[in-house]
Amino acid sequence: xxxIRVVVGAVVLLSMLLGLSHAACPGSPNTLxxxxxxxxxxxxxxxxxxxxxxxxxxxxxxxxxxxxxPYQMGKAQGEIFTKEIYDMITAFSGYIDSQIEPYIKxxxxxxxxxxxxxxxxxxxxxxxxxxRKYIPQHFFDELKGIADGMNGTMSYDEILQFHLFPELIKxxxxxxxxxxxxxxxxxxxxxxxxxxxxxxxxPLINYSVVVVYHPNDGNGHAFASLTWTxxxxxxxxxGGHTAVSEKVWLSYNETYARAGIPFxxxxxxxxxxxxxxxxxxxxVYNNRRTCSIHLGVGSRHDQQxxxxxxxxxxxxxxxxxxxxxxxxxxxxxxxxxxxxxxxQPSHDTCMGSLMQKHYGNLTAETTIRNVLGNTQSGDMHxxxxxxxxxHMYVSVAGPKVTSSGDVESTVTPAYARPWFKLxxxxxxxxxx
Ligand SMILES: *[C@@H]1O[C@H](CO)[C@@H](O)[C@H](O)[C@H]1NC(C)=O
Ligand SMILES: *[C@@H]1O[C@H](CO)[C@@H](O)[C@H](O)[C@H]1NC(C)=O
Ligand SMILES: *[C@@H]1O[C@H](CO)[C@@H](O)[C@H](O)[C@H]1NC(C)=O
Ligand SMILES: *[C@@H]1O[C@H](CO)[C@@H](O)[C@H](O)[C@H]1NC(C)=O
Ligand SMILES: *[C@@H]1O[C@H](CO)[C@@H](O)[C@H](O)[C@H]1NC(C)=O
Numbered sequence: 337x338x339x340i341r342v343v344v345g346a347v348v349l350l351s352m353l354l355g356l357s358h359a360a361c362p363g364s365p366n367t368l369x370x371x372x373x374x375x376x377x378x379x380x381x382x383x384x385x386x387x388x389x390x391x392x393x394x395x396x397x398x399x400x401x402x403x404x405x406p407y408q409m410g411k412a413q414g415e416i417f418t419k420e421i422y423d424m425i426t427a428f429s430g431y432i433d434s435q436i437e438p439y440i441k442x443x444x445x446x447x448x449x450x451x452x453x454x455x456x457x458x459x460x461x462x463x464x465x466x467x468r469k470y471i472p473q474h475f476f477d478e479l480k481g482i483a484d485g486m487n488g489t490m491s492y493d494e495i496l497q498f499h500l501f502p503e504l505i506k507x508x509x510x511x512x513x514x515x516x517x518x519x520x521x522x523x524x525x526x527x528x529x530x531x532x533x534x535x536x537x538x539p540l541i542n543y544s545v546v547v548v549y550h551p552n553d554g555n556g557h558a559f560a561s562l563t564w565t566x567x568x569x570x571x572x573x574x575g576g577h578t579a580v581s582e583k584v585w586l587s588y589n590e591t592y593a594r595a596g597i598p599f600x601x602x603x604x605x606x607x608x609x610x611x612x613x614x615x616x617x618x619x620v621y622n623n624r625r626t627c628s629i630h631l632g633v634g635s636r637h638d639q640q641x642x643x644x645x646x647x648x649x650x651x652x653x654x655x656x657x658x659x660x661x662x663x664x665x666x667x668x669x670x671x672x673x674x675x676x677x678x679x680q681p682s683h684d685t686c687m688g689s690l691m692q693k694h695y696g697n698l699t700a701e702t703t704i705r706n707v708l709g710n711t712q713s714g715d716m717h718x719x720x721x722x723x724x725x726x727h728m729y730v731s732v733a734g735p736k737v738t739s740s741g742d743v744e745s746t747v748t749p750a751y752a753r754p755w756f757k758l759x760x761x762x763x764x765x766x767x768x
Contacts, residue, residue: 361686363751366709368737370701370729372757375399381485384412385768389756394735394743397756403550403768410478413547413566414485420543421482421566422489425498427539432456432501461493463500463598470597470624472605474555475499478568499569502600536715536733536747540564544717544732548763549608556608558764562719562730569600572719573607574728576760578616579721580606581632596626599646606633613638620644620651630675636723643673664688669695677713687711700729700757708751715749731755 375387383404390396400416402409433456450459483492543564550558559575571582580603602623610616613635628647645652654673661668665683669691676687690707700720708714720729736748
């Protein structure tokens, strides 16, 4: 209780300094359902089982369980989603071709030149060649499994090239991790938010899936990745022990390396293999990093979250005390690290004001209802992790759902759509 009282004092002090002005936020609360029913079995293949939480068109979420060796897990996904993976990669290649232009200036010079001369596909192959020797073998085995599972519908090379796209497209996302005094119930050890803002004109929005991996003993632990059919990197993943979030770091002004491990593979390895913040940070320090991102990592054992500025040259790790504080946009609050969706350091006050308003009650539900909807962050997909209860909440962009439950054709961002609450204790225990 003493801790809580101290925190209340701190909030009062901050409120006086800031005059309690809740900055204008662009959005409004999300009052749509958070579906929490049991996923229903849809179909199975060897080493793969597809489930769905299905409330009708525009209100459903697929959950794929895969089991076994990396190759077997890939093959199961390739068989279950042959058509989806083919359609998605085909549509996405067209999208990159048409969208890359305005973002070229953010890319390293040599990539800009390849794109202008030979197109984005050639740039992706260039990335493959440079990163190949830094990518752990299990990823190649899984991709080979996907290609074989698709039975020749798409080549291994095309599927591999597709996995280098995150380095080529824009991203702006927000994240926060809240623990201890920032939560209502301090036995809720840690909540972590990640919200991915990649644009809802992106064809990937039609291919969202939660893949629950059940690797063989000795190859990490079960974890879930909110991803797209056939994409085996993780941008958003929850492993029970650790969870990861990512945001592009546009103000980065140091050098890039093209040779290194693509960040979404490193992020997935954190979710699959790491148990503590130290494990995850050691992985970040000791791998050869390529581009710059803001990485969010939380750990159930540590009951804390770190925001990491992850660059080729250096790694800067931030907690609730050392994150640069500047008023009014970024007040210091014990047990809370947040980064809004804008280029950092950002002076936009919306997220900071919401963090203050809900400080002490940053539950998953408050985050979904009163933070994300208001900040309008998390357009393509969004997830909130509650480590204590072992729940993962997810939402993806899709058709607009009205407050009366009707579905309209307008595509609406994840933050303004119904959510799904997944009981990860049950999902991780799902038998083959
Ligand atoms: C795989 O493709 C071959 C050649 O197109 C076809 O004969 C075979 O039936 C396919 N197998 C499956 C499992 O679809
Ligand atoms: C706090 O969380 C614990 C564990 O989830 C639960 O048993 C307890 O009822 C919660 N207390 C309140 C006041 O919500
Ligand atoms: C998603 O699928 C719908 C229905 O097939 C289609 O109308 C829409 O154009 C697709 N969205 C994108 C961004 O490709
Ligand atoms: C990079 O940015 C930092 C922080 O904004 C600044 O201190 C530094 O001087 C910049 N370095 C270069 C080479 O521009
Ligand atoms: C805390 O959040 C819950 C929903 O997550 C809400 O029902 C409750 O009213 C909030 N309490 C306060 C004091 O804001």
